[in-house]
Amino acid sequence: MAAAPAQDPRLVLLDAMASELTRSQQQLKLQSHEAPYFLSYQLKDYDQQVIAARYGAIFLDDGYRERRLYVDSRVGGYDFDSSVAEGLDFSFSTKGTSYTSRKEGPLDDSPLALRTALWLITDEKYKSALFQYLKKKGEDVYSVEDPKRPPSFSKEKPSSFVQPRVANPFDRERWLKLSRDVSALFNAHPELFDSEVRVTADKVTRLFVSTEGTRLVTEETLYGLHVSAVTRAPDGQLLDDSRDFYAPTEAGLPDDTRVREAAAKVIEELLALRQAPAIDPYTGPAILAPEASGVLFHEAVGHRLEGDRQDGDNEGKTFKGQVGRQVLPSFLTIVDDPTQRMLAGEPLNGFYLFDEEGVKGQKVTLVEKGVLRNYLLGRRPVEGFLQSNGHGRSQGNLKPVARMANLIVESTKQVSDAKLKQMLIDEAKRQGKPYGLIIRDITGGNTNTSNYGYQAFKGVPRMVYRVDVKTGQETLVRGVEIVGTPLSAVNRILATGQKQGIFNGFCGAESGNVPVSTVAPAALLQEIELQRAVEGKDRPPILSSPAASQAPAVQQKP
Structure with a gap:
């Protein structure tokens, strides 16, 4: 039998x-x-594997559950x-808090x-x-x-769903070898005094039940590969650069050749940044490349459309009561869609089936042709919006709040990259500026949505180019940060590029770090403000790296 x-x-x-x-x-x-x-x-059942290499050797080979x-x-x-x-569960109570359950x-x-x-x-x-x-x-x-x-x-309404098991293979030997080999490439450039190649594999199995009758079993996997390095400019400013890859499957990570190319690009950019001139604070027109544009929309708009920001005594409530009103240029539409796993063949980090409150993830149109239509909602209602749209999210066992997933910016005022650059030059001339800026890469940003500080955001650009209005020549520069007030910045967008770019990463807020994606085209801003970045005055390492003496000599041409 x-x-x-x-x-x-x-x-x-x-x-x-x-x-x-x-x-x-x-x-x-x-x-x-x-x-x-x-x-x-x-x-939530967490299973993680991680490998990290520096200087051609493995520094971390670990896993945890x-x-x-x-x-x-x-x-x-x-x-x-x-x-x-x-965090307010025991506020002002001195009773019953001598023991906290694990x-x-x-x-x-x-x-x-x-x-x-x-x-x-x-x-x-x-x-x-x-x-x-x-x-x-x-x-x-x-x-x-x-x-x-x-x-x-x-x-x-209650949901019932049991997801089939999702495999999470991890070819440890391959990643150990690749991490060693790629991290060793940085040894030939002792000016880059620290670097790392990190590979991670995360799987989260989630079980959820509620008294409303919801019963869920879901599994999510996310693989990451990160190549990063750090150096100092001659004036002491700390400079960093990286390439980050994410995929829901191990096979979706880049092959060995692409990882080596990414490391070579990081080296090339950092060596160029070391020699680039630092520029003074700037106010004027600028083009934000797709990834940088995505960070702008994420920080300046996305966070302010989270439902939990519309209430509470400490919130600035930027968009409260604005539904049905024009809040952005009429050629812009913004949606958030956790149901979208891929876009143009690229995976999106913000995909999920159900949020942490047991509600199915749903596509929501936030801004339509510049008009505010909706908010990102968990199960905390907002005036006029009494149902969740599946955006209650959290890390680990933190309390869920409304968060972004896959924020997608669409535009009907698109021009070619060449036309966008010409519009930048024309606008700089109109303002009497000797140059405009193109911000091609950005490390991330942060924003303040509270009412006890200024409603502002900040971005940290990495590859900034000064565009001469007379010649159109681009010169790499460094030493500035993007700052601004959210509504002012996004309402000064004059036009966008034709191709959307994807920024995959993690977003941190009171409910922890959650995987997100922002999809946006390049954007020409009539005015953007850049302040001077923190100036480092630290000396680089006094002695040369031990790897420098072992790096192959470069033969000089006669």
């Missing part, structure tokens, strides 16, 4: 989570107080409940151990939720009633 097929251990654990959830839903209640009206359990647990316990009702911002799950597939861990966290979360609910009700005595106050939590 054939043996019965072994049960999927993921489903065994999911059943254990559902059983403990049901027990808590039916029995968890402090005498004379409300029971939780909503509970959800999430387990962990399971992280998150429990959402809510007291009250959908209209008004106990929810508070992350938010870890067992690596063994033990239903009893998993239920026990969830039981302890649930008890802690329920008491905290009850305390916050009573505290919020008390604070309401002092607050003017707001008839437009949205509900605390959105009602969502």
Whole structure:
């Protein structure tokens, strides 16, 4: 007689989570107080491999595995409940905080151990939720009633989904050899005093259950390959450069030849940057290449369209109440689409099936022909938008908030690269500027959306070229950072290029680092402000690198 097929251990654990959830839903209640009206359990199983090489040798060859647990316990009702911002669960309370439960799950597939861990966290979360609910009700005595106050939590239809297993191979020997070989290429250039080749493979298996009836099993894999190096200019400024590749499969990472070419490009650019002149702060027209343009939209617009930014006493609420109004030039449309895995053959980091609140990821049009249409929404409603569109995201067991996924910028005012450059020169002449700028690469950026600081953003450009208005000649320069106020910057876009570029990476916010992509064309800005970057005055290493004496001599031409 054939043996019965072994049960999927993921489903065994999911059943254990559902059983403990049901027990808590039916029995968890402090005498004379409300029971939780909503509970959800999430387990994330992390499996990571990482290899890092420097100077032609392996410095890191490691892997780790962990399971992280998150429990959402809510007291009250959908209209008004106990929810508070992350980190405020025990605010102003000196009771019951002498012990904090560990938010870890067992690596063994033990239903009893998993239920026990969830039981302890649930008890802690329920008491905290009850305390916050009573505290919020008390604070309401002092607050003017707001008839437009949205509900605390959105009602969502339950989902049931079990994803087939996703393979996560890792050819350790190949990556060890390639990392050694490529990192050794930097030894021939001792001016680049530090460098690294890093290869990572991450897999996250996620189990989710809720009292609304949602039951999910999803698996995501993300591979990364990073080539980076650091040097100093003669005046002491620290300069860095890198190439970063991401793919959902190991086979999607670049082949050995492309990785070597990436290292050669990093070397070439850093040697050029060392010799490039530093420029003074600048205000004037500039072209942002697609990746740099993507960072601008991500920082200046995307974060301000996250639903959680539209509420809260500490938020600047840049776009609150602006739905239906013109907020960008009429030739621009912005969507966010976590359902899109690839674009033009390139993978997008921000793809996912369900968000961390158990809601299916959905494409949402944020800005249509310059007019604000919607926000990025998790299960925290915004006035006029009471349902989630599947953007509640978080890292590990942090509390989910509305976040970007794949932010895609589209334009109907497109011109060729040559025409865009000519428009830059013409605009610089009109403003009486001796040159315009082309920013071809950028390391990333950051922004402030709070109301206790200036509504501003900053980008850190890497490859900046000064374009002479008389000759059109491009000269590499260094030493500046992009700064500005968001609405002013994006509303000074005059035209865009024809080809979209993809910026894959990770975005950090209060709910942790999450994988994201920004897709955007090059953009010509009528005016952009660049301030002087932090000036390093440190001396480079006093002695030459030991690798310098072993590097092959370069024969000089007679």
